[in-house]
Amino acid sequence: MAHHANTLPHELDAPAFVDAWRTRALITGAIASVLGIAMGFLAHDDWEHFFRSWLLGFIICFGFCIGGMAMLMVQYLSGGKWGLLIRRSLEAMTRTLPLVFLMFLPVGIFGASLKKLYIWARYPNTEDALRHHLINAEQAHAIAFKKPMLNVVSFWWVSLLCFAIWAVYTFFLNRWSLQRDADTAPNVPYWQTKFENISGFGVLLYSILLTAGAIYWVMSLDPTWYSTVYGLQFLVGQGYGVLALVILTLIGLSKAEPMKTVFRITEQHDLGKLCFAFTMLNIYLAFAAFLIIWSGNSPEEIPWFLDRIRGGWGVIATLDVMFHWLLPFTLLLSRDLKRIKSRLKVVCYIMIFARCWDMFWLIEPNFADARRNLHMSIGILEYCVVPVALIAFWMAYYFTQLKQRPLVATNDPHLAEILEPEHAHA
Template identity: 55%
Template sequence: MAHGHEHYALEGAGDPGAAHSALHADHGPRVLPADLSAPPAVAAWKTRSLIVAVVGLVLSGILGVLDFNHVARAYLQAWMLVFGLCGGGLCVLMLQYISGGKWGLVLRRPLEAMAATWWVVAALCLPFFVFGKRLWLWAAYPTHEAVENALHSGLLTEGQAHSLDWKRIMLSPASVTIQIAIVLGFIAVWTTFLNRWSLQRDADPERGTQASYEYWRTKTENLSGIGILLYSGLLTLVAIDFVMALDITWYSTMYGLIFLVGQGYAVLALGVNTTIRLSLYEPLKTILRKTEQYDLGKFMLAFVMLNIYLSFAQFLIIWSANSPEEIPWYLNRIGGGWWVFTSLDFIFHWVVPFCCLLSRSFKYDNRKMLGLTMWMMFARCFDLFWLIEPNFPDAARNFHLSAGIFAYITVPVAIGGIWLYFYFTNLASRPLLALNDPHTAEVLEPEHAH
């Protein structure tokens, strides 16, 4: 599955002994292996993902019999996680095309594989049509008459009834269905073009020339520039419709940005984890240098810091305003034992990765980076739990341990396992290195002192 590797090979690359010597030489570029396809380990990862998914589904089914409401909430948590990896993968891919940095060359195939799962995310969205009424008031009371009846029956407060009527243009079953179709349609179209162009770029008869570089750079930049702007707005719709609207009376102008950065946080964690694991095998063993790994660590730190900044900015704005319509959202996450989870979320999501990624040596250590990236994925799941569960009346300011609460573990494991199976399938479907890129020769240069 090698394409054009002759452009970057040393003289004598056909000889395995010469190639081995070149790989460990102090001077001169390294040699790309003849086979750039994914190693057999990826197939093993697929199998493990499927086994994990089956176990998660069985446990979630048992919990669903005991407490279906919590399973429905956990399903929303899991769907938002895989949607973030899919859409966020596309967004970071477009960001790489815009910035053109070397850091993106080793991440490009994992990012393309994440974005290509859009149809899996679309299929996983269908169950919301079955149990959406258990999650969102806009789904349970879609008309003015239904809202009035619920208000008179004591099922809604006046504030909730007013919000449902006022926001119905955006928050209604028909409107949300159209919005999510547009979002997933956008991801599908942009992913199709960028992934197709990626292979066509490598197959370009003029590959390796400046004219070819400029042609494909212009095409991908033009599509990615407008794509980032569109996705930022479309993601905000999903964040509002599916998560912020769990509390129909609450609103935040920072919400979309917080989710956008949170997606980048999780995407980089998974992408770096995949890349480091692949570097145990060829061709990533030849390609991934400590220089690029260090750059990826710095990029992760930037997203951690931006995540901290935006979340604190939202809190500071609401605290300063001291508005009765806004502060209950935070009070629901402090009272009744929730202050423990709020503190843990701060530690898990921000303090741990921030302190680890400040260390220069940490970013060079493969084992430590693997551990941190897995921790960050867990922290993202924990943060989604913190965002979702306290919105419901039985949980607001009243955390209580029950069998159903464990669905927040089993359901993400099940849905995450399913998504990872298709992610690894996509990853194994194309060469792991984009060849027709000016940075390819750079990553094959010998490591410099650092």
């Protein structure tokens, strides 16, 4: 039997219901903002938990934005028709960088929040702080030893440099993508070489800058902690979350054209397998780090894990294992699940929730009142609303950017292949 290729719809813009998505996100963000501010006034910890939960929300939104840029460059390097489907969504994620930078400002610029979050900023004079028993000897030694790096000036310069370089890459990746679509001649080798050249070095630079950002923004919450795999864990975690969000976006858009035509079960299954690969890599990195520290049994390293498994935190750690790895890994083993949209959506929701849960487990036990002491309070409840507000506003901006460009890149060599009917590959 002859297989007749599908025809690409004339209308390639995002469907009208994306506006409804944006409206719901804005309403959610507004409600969560009111609740978060109210809890900040009611809490008795002088807004400390508000800034901690803000940091969590910022890291999640930052992961979607910069992780989207990294995934965009990876698909340019690897090729394949799967990149054609997710390219516009990833580009929309990268263009949220201005909003992500605004989210960073309350963390990095305001002196009050910087001192509430980072003990090295609060007590730059370690001798006086140690003398008044504000920090212990291990913290004083770590802050003094790392002072050339852990200081407010370095924090600012490194953060601004990271955002500036990411902004340059975001600009060129998005600009060249439009120029490629506008090119009347295919010029396939030219554009492939152009994107491969910027993406090859870009992935390496992204890995370095992400490691620097993870160290300054999260790992330095506990100046005594160090880990050579910390940046790589954030890198894999960003890919984990970005893939889940991309799949949810594609499934939602597939209810209407043009995604209804181009998003086939074959590509959905491929993206599900890629999620499975990132889930396995997540398991490997996290367990390997734990196993090495457990087997070494070094008194300088084990307190970091003890802070996160004692005093009630064992429940959070156990649920983190279930949400982050066990459930996605078990569910994604199924071939049928990866080919059924409604079931794959559930897995993706679990993955995004698990990413937030994992960041809570990483961030909160760094503070003296929380380590080995999980206690319910109004402050802790701010983790339920402040990150939701930031993520909701980020999603609204993401949906806005999604409507700025056609959803399908027309000048792509894989377009003809992806328009083939489904049963042609059965």
